[in-house]
Amino acid sequence: MSQQDALRAMDAVIHSAMTAAGVAGSGQYQLGTGADLPCRCYFDESQQEFGEDLAPVAGAKRLLSIFLADVPNPQRLATVTLDGDVWTLKKQVAIDQSLAQWVVTNG
């Protein structure tokens, strides 16, 4: 078994356990008007501010980790629909042989 297969098998086991626990899910990935691809993912949120001045904008940093086994090559501006919310992939921030993590924004 290659390292990639091992990583993906391990992530699949972890994801199914986390889905059973209700803390992970699956969405629909779509690039433009292309085909919908079901994709397993993790969604994380934290606080983020725009501007280090007297009037910072309060916002959120939302990270979506997409399973590369489901979507081999996630693209910027593609969308993932998760629990009815549509997220747009804005910037890739981490990648390994199993997961790609993107900063996503609403809409």
Place this chain on the structure above:
Amino acid sequence: MADLPKPQSWLAVQAMVACMQQIRSADGYRTDAGANVTDEPAQVPDDGTPIVLAVVLDTRSRPTDPGAPRTAKSASIALLVKLSCGITDAQQVLHEVLDDIDKAIDGKAIAFPENITYPRFASSQQIPAADGVNWIGAEIRYDCTYWPLKR
């Protein structure tokens, strides 16, 4: 207590606020940046407000103008402009706002009270993006020299 006049530096900020409040698309500007101008900046909620513009006194320094009175100070007034934007047209909208700000100050020397010189453009720079927040912005600085009124 005597009813003292407002500090000259505050009047300079107020005059700048008045200039910025003119920026309305109904009045020949490209944007409505004048709708949300504040002189008391605070954290801005990401709640759909399209543009916010804060005017604050930044640094004060010794004036470089040799003709300025001994008591004069040079004040750097910062305009903090932030706009909520789409993912693909952000830069274009920022240019439009910057252009509006230039236009709102141009030719408004009369708006600045006695003993406050007409602000000169000093610098403008983009505020580094926060990737997960669909906002973009710039910090623009104008310098003016002011000195106390005789009283």
